[in-house]
Amino acid sequence: xxxxxxxxxxxxxxxxxxxxxxxxxxxxxxxxxxxxxxxxxxxxxxxxxxxxxxxxxxxxxxxxxxxxxxxxxxxxxxxxxxxxxxxxxxxxxxxxxxxxxxxxxxxxxxxxxxxxxxxxxxxxxx
Numbered sequence: 813x814x815x816x817x818x819x820x821x822x823x824x825x826x827x828x829x830x831x832x833x834x835x836x837x838x839x840x841x842x843x844x845x846x847x848x849x850x851x852x853x854x855x856x857x858x859x860x861x862x863x864x865x866x867x868x869x870x871x872x873x874x875x876x877x878x879x880x881x882x883x884x885x886x887x888x889x890x891x892x893x894x895x896x897x898x899x900x901x902x903x904x905x906x907x908x909x910x911x912x913x914x915x916x917x918x919x920x921x922x923x924x925x926x927x928x929x930x931x932x933x934x935x936x937x938x
Contacts, residue, residue, distance in 0.1 A: 814838035814927045818908045821932030824898055832893040832932060834908030839927070842866070842886035845911040847918040847925060848893045850904035850934075860906070861893060862918035869915050876902075898936045905931040 820832040834846065847862040861882040862871045870882050879898075884891040891908060909925035911918050918925065 814910070816908055816910060816927050816929040818906065818929040818932040821906060821934045823935045823937065826898060826900055826936055826938050828898050828936070829894070829896045830898065830934060832895065832906055832908075832934075834891040834893075834929060836889050836891075836908075836910055836927070839910060841889040845913060845915045845918060846882075846884060846891045847909040847911050847915075847922070848882060848891075849907045849909060849922065850902075851907070851931075852904045857907070857922065858904075859919040859922070862911070862915040863891065864915040871915055871919060873919070895934070898934075900936045900938045903934060903936050905933050907931045 815837045817835050848860040849857050851857045859873050863882045867884045879896050881894040908929045910927040911925035913921050913924040
């Protein structure tokens with residue numbers, strides 16, 4: 813069956829960096845768009861970034877553009893989210909999603925993401 817597993821979360825001071833990983837199995841990894849979302853208690857899930865099947869095209873939420881970088885290594889069935897210049901407002905549970913939509917559609921149509929990980933906690937202290 814399909815498994816999506818995030819890792820790399822943790823506690824970091826404001827201004828610091830973290831790199832999240834998303835490992836997927838049970839799918840033809842290179843055929844899917846990948847997305848990252850985040851959520852804090854009591855709020856809606858928020859789009860963070862998306863990447864197309866070969867890594868050539870990306871999309872970012874305005875709140876993270878210029879600080880976060882999404883990438884993928886299809887040979888390793890793994891996607892990444894490099895997060896720099898972290899702010900306390902970046903604190904959230906981060907989820908990886910495997911999506912059948914075009915990368916540009918992920919932000920508006922998360923319902924087209926068929927597989928989700930369990931999430932990894934990122935906490936940024938001030």
